[in-house]
Amino acid sequence: MNIIRNAIAGTMESSDLIVTVTPGSGLTIDIQSPVKRQFGDSIRRSAEEIAQDLGVTDAVISIEDHGALDCTIRARIETALLRASKEE
Amino acid sequence: MSKLINSIEEAIRVTGLKDGMTISFHHHLRNGDYVLNMVVDAIAKAGIKDITINASSIHEVHAPLVDHIKSGVVTGLECNYMGAAVGKEISRGIMKKPVIFRTHGGRPSDIMTGKSHIDVAFIAAPTSDDMGNCTGKIGKSACGSLGYAFSDAEKADKVVVITDNLVPYPLTDFSIPEIYVDYVVSVDKIGDPKGIVSGTTKITRDPVGLKIARYAVECIQASGLLKDGFSFQTGAGGASLAAAAYLKDIMVRDNIKGSYVMGGITGYMVDMLNAGCFEAILDVQCFDLKAVESIRTNPKHREVSGSQYASPTAKSCAVDGLDVVILGATEIDMDFNVNVHTDSNGYIMGGSGGHSDTAAGAKMAMIVAPLVRARVPIVTKKVQCITTPGSTIDVLVTQRGIAVNPARQDLIEKFKAAKLPVVTIEELYDKAMEIVGNYQPVELGDRVVAEVVYRDGTVIDRIRQVIE
Numbered sequence: 444m445n446i447i448r449n450a451i452a453g454t455m456e457s458s459d460l461i462v463t464v465t466p467g468s469g470l471t472i473d474i475q476s477p478v479k480r481q482f483g484d485s486i487r488r489s490a491e492e493i494a495q496d497l498g499v500t501d502a503v504i505s506i507e508d509h510g511a512l513d514c515t516i517r518a519r520i521e522t523a524l525l526r527a528s529k530e531e
Numbered sequence: 532m533s534k535l536i537n538s539i540e541e542a543i544r545v546t547g548l549k550d551g552m553t554i555s556f557h558h559h560l561r562n563g564d565y566v567l568n569m570v571v572d573a574i575a576k577a578g579i580k581d582i583t584i585n586a587s588s589i590h591e592v593h594a595p596l597v598d599h600i601k602s603g604v605v606t607g608l609e610c611n612y613m614g615a616a617v618g619k620e621i622s623r624g625i626m627k628k629p630v631i632f633r634t635h636g637g638r639p640s641d642i643m644t645g646k647s648h649i650d651v652a653f654i655a656a657p658t659s660d661d662m663g664n665c666t667g668k669i670g671k672s673a674c675g676s677l678g679y680a681f682s683d684a685e686k687a688d689k690v691v692v693i694t695d696n697l698v699p700y701p702l703t704d705f706s707i708p709e710i711y712v713d714y715v716v717s718v719d720k721i722g723d724p725k726g727i728v729s730g731t732t733k734i735t736r737d738p739v740g741l742k743i744a745r746y747a748v749e750c751i752q753a754s755g756l757l758k759d760g761f762s763f764q765t766g767a768g769g770a771s772l773a774a775a776a777y778l779k780d781i782m783v784r785d786n787i788k789g790s791y792v793m794g795g796i797t798g799y800m801v802d803m804l805n806a807g808c809f810e811a812i813l814d815v816q817c818f819d820l821k822a823v824e825s826i827r828t829n830p831k832h833r834e835v836s837g838s839q840y841a842s843p844t845a846k847s848c849a850v851d852g853l854d855v856v857i858l859g860a861t862e863i864d865m866d867f868n869v870n871v872h873t874d875s876n877g878y879i880m881g882g883s884g885g886h887s888d889t890a891a892g893a894k895m896a897m898i899v900a901p902l903v904r905a906r907v908p909i910v911t912k913k914v915q916c917i918t919t920p921g922s923t924i925d926v927l928v929t930q931r932g933i934a935v936n937p938a939r940q941d942l943i944e945k946f947k948a949a950k951l952p953v954v955t956i957e958e959l960y961d962k963a964m965e966i967v968g969n970y971q972p973v974e975l976g977d978r979v980v981a982e983v984v985y986r987d988g989t990v991i992d993r994i995r996q997v998i999e
Contacts, residue, residue, distance in 0.1 A: 457905050458905050458906070477905070478875060478876075478905070478906050478907060480876055480971070480973045481875065481906075481970055481971050481972070482906060482967075482969065482971070484969070484971070485968065485969035510905025510906040510907065511906065512906060512966065512967065512968070513968050513969070
């Protein structure tokens with residue numbers, strides 16, 4: 444799947460996250476989170492898995508997490524990637 | 532004769548303040564306080580160094596302290612609570628000497644017994660006359676009770692009252708009398724009213740918080756303590772206030788006449804007093820405008836000192852007569868030890884306040900908290916910092932069940948008989964871990980940045996530096 448435009452999914456609420464996806468070469472994952480020490484590795488793994496499942500190899504995925512659970516993180520990343528792969 | 536002097540600068544000069552001394556402050560102006568910063572700025576300008584600050588609390592507004600610590604003006608800090616602005620920097624290790632944390636009862640106890648010596652106390656007073664009779668009940672910066680300042684006034688070598696509402700002698704409705712006061716300084720503003728009292732303190736609308744509040748009240752009913760003469764304290768957190776609101780409905784409905792209610796006082800406590808749920812409010816600290824109005828006008832709403840509130844060495848104190856206290860927690864462990872000092876990353880962002888005092892005194896000490904807060908589990912194997920020992924905590928109420936300290940088999944039986952969802956704390960831990968997934972505990976450094984002194988004077992725990 445090709446990332447052809449910028450897209451966003453999520454909110455700024457506590458226990459949610461905002462995912463911003465932009466086109467790029469190679470896969471870059473940037474994570475900001477108040478619980479990065481406890482869950483940074485887990486968030487990165489989830490992002491990599493979703494990208495792999497969707498066949499995304501080139502994108503910048505920026506995650507601004509506010510303590511979301513893993514299911515929420517996966518859903519937001521998937522949505523942002525799908526939005527970024529479609530023409531307006 | 533008048534004790535009026537011209538400025539804070541003059542106060543520093545005439546009190547003989549010099550390198551190495553200890554000065555003190557109270558925190559009734561909360562996050563609106565200007566006085567601590569004004570005094571420490573003036574001390575820095577006078578070239579004085581190596582000062583220890585003994586304040587009942589340090590709030591976000593006191594962030595300028597960070598620079599004064601870095602420059603060596605302030606080299607010691609003692610308090611009962613510290614907000615994140617200064618707390619985070621302390622956790623990073625900016626101060627050589629560890630911070631001394633006490634409790635709201637332990638601080639006045641140590642001051643009154645002479646363990647904590649204060650050279651100069653600076654007392655922010657919303658109204659004072661020129662001899663130092665002062666009160667927090669009136670004035671443009673009114674804050675209500677001045678309870679935490681009483682011990683400082685009584686025991687400090689020199690006492691300076693700083694006011695922004697100077698009235699003719701004698702101010703009759705004083706809280707602190709002139710007999711303790713050396714000097715009075717009149718300034719434009721001692722604080723920002725918006726930070727001193729909140730307009731209204733709001734009850735949570737979060738369904739999780741409301742469920743926890745409902746469980747908490749059902750526990751109180753099941754405990755058998757809710758009857759005539761009932762005494763109660765609750766915090767000002769959303770779920771705690773929601774519990775107070777439910778409790779009020781039940782007390783009104785069943786015509787239960789309680790004895791007294793305490794703590795940081797909000798409009799909800801005032802409503803309970805006015806509805807006849809309680810005979811009295813014992814007030815060491817007001818949180819909102821309605822509480823300030825009430826303490827000014829209602830004789831049943833009584834200002835009390837920090838010692839009378841919670842001192843373990845006073846001949847008696849009010850926490851020892853409490854039936855129920857509802858408290859919060861950032862963490863609670865398998866032994867029911869509670870942390871309210873540090874956040875999930877180990878940074879200082881709080882302190883006991885009256886947490887451990889009320890837990891020790893109350894017949895039933897309850898913790899109300901959501902099982903998981905923004906992916907951080909409330910229940911852990913071992914808390915990062917013991918604020919309040921588990922031996923004094925009886926019940927943990929979460930939305931996923933109620934855990935009772937195994938030492939309280941009587942409560943377990945009563946709660947089960949009332950069909951409350953009683954679980955073990957281990958079960959709550961497992962449930963929390965299942966929800967958050969892949970939790971990696973935070974590693975802390977070795978250097979001690981703060982010592983937590985329990986109300987009996989023993990060091991109950993040490994807070995370690997956060998390595999970034």
